[in-house]
Amino acid sequence: MSTSIRPGLPAHLEARNLAALIDISAVQAFHREEDVRELARIAAEHGFIAAHVLPHFVPLLRSLLPRGGATMIGGPVGFPSGGHTTRTKAAEAVGLVVDGAEEVDMMINVGRLKSGDLAYVEADIRAVVEAIAPVPLKVILELAHLTDEEIRAGAKIVAGSGAAFVKTGTGWTPSATTPENIRLIVDTVGDAVEVKASGGIRSLETIADMVRLGVTRFGINTKVAVDLVRQCAALPGGRLEIAGVAA
Numbered sequence: 001m002s003t004s005i006r007p008g009l010p011a012h013l014e015a016r017n018l019a020a021l022i023d024i025s026a027v028q029a030f031h032r033e034e035d036v037r038e039l040a041r042i043a044a045e046h047g048f049i050a051a052h053v054l055p056h057f058v059p060l061l062r063s064l065l066p067r068g069g070a071t072m073i074g075g076p077v078g079f080p081s082g083g084h085t086t087r088t089k090a091a092e093a094v095g096l097v098v099d100g101a102e103e104v105d106m107m108i109n110v111g112r113l114k115s116g117d118l119a120y121v122e123a124d125i126r127a128v129v130e131a132i133a134p135v136p137l138k139v140i141l142e143l144a145h146l147t148d149e150e151i152r153a154g155a156k157i158v159a160g161s162g163a164a165f166v167k168t169g170t171g172w173t174p175s176a177t178t179p180e181n182i183r184l185i186v187d188t189v190g191d192a193v194e195v196k197a198s199g200g201i202r203s204l205e206t207i208a209d210m211v212r213l214g215v216t217r218f219g220i221n222t223k224v225a226v227d228l229v230r231q232c233a234a235l236p237g238g239r240l241e242i243a244g245v246a247a
């Protein structure tokens with residue numbers, strides 16, 4: 001890692017601060033109603049910034065987590081392939097907002113990005129941005145499918161699209177997002193959009209490295225997120241050191 005330390009970094013994160021950076025999720029095909037109820041209970045207990053479920057469970061989650069509480073609710077669009085038509089993605093996004101979602105995470109069209117059809121990719125994203133404005137949109141690149149050049153191209157499009165975040169993964173691929181991936185994305189987007197790291201994030205060390213690099217939001221499944229918050233609370237002084245260590 002470089003020796004640079006970003007300005008404005010927190011000196012450290014305590015458990016509640018860490019939870020305030022994490023979208024916890026139950027977004028796998030096998031997640032059941034009881035998993036959504038557990039997600040809502042855990043979100044309220046630990047103060048996670050957001051809780052995400054698949055679209056059909058958003059109404060249930062909305063009924064469990066009142067609007068205006070510490071935890072926002074969110075759902076995915078065009079998930080997990082990104083290959084849905086733009087018309088379908090825009091309609092799905094509007095439906096999520098109508099059902100109570102306060103954030104939407106859409107999948108980029110991976111096939112069009114890999115085909116070099118960047119105009120399509122941008123129009124696809126802009127249509128969803130406009131369909132749900134002012135609700136913030138995150139755009140998932142799904143790094144496991146992309147070369148470094150495609151990651152740069154996708155991140156650049158997201159940065160200019162009106163989306164609020166570029167997001168790294170769905171959690172549906174075996175590979176994990178790494179600090180090296182984050183450095184590539186941050187070097188591409190600068191401060192134009194926020195960065196949400198998600199997909200296979202499993203340690204406090206990785207989280208600390210990514211915060212140092214500029215990540216302001218994480219997506220982590222419920223079980224792992226709770227475990228990481230508890231690990232943070234068990235550290236000396238209940239603190240995960242951030243700014244004192246170079247990225």
Ligand SMILES: O=C[C@H](O)COP(=O)(O)O
Binds near residue numbers: 169170199201224
């Ligand atoms: O945001 C995407 C998923 O929540 C990441 O899930 P995961 O922690 O199981 O990889």
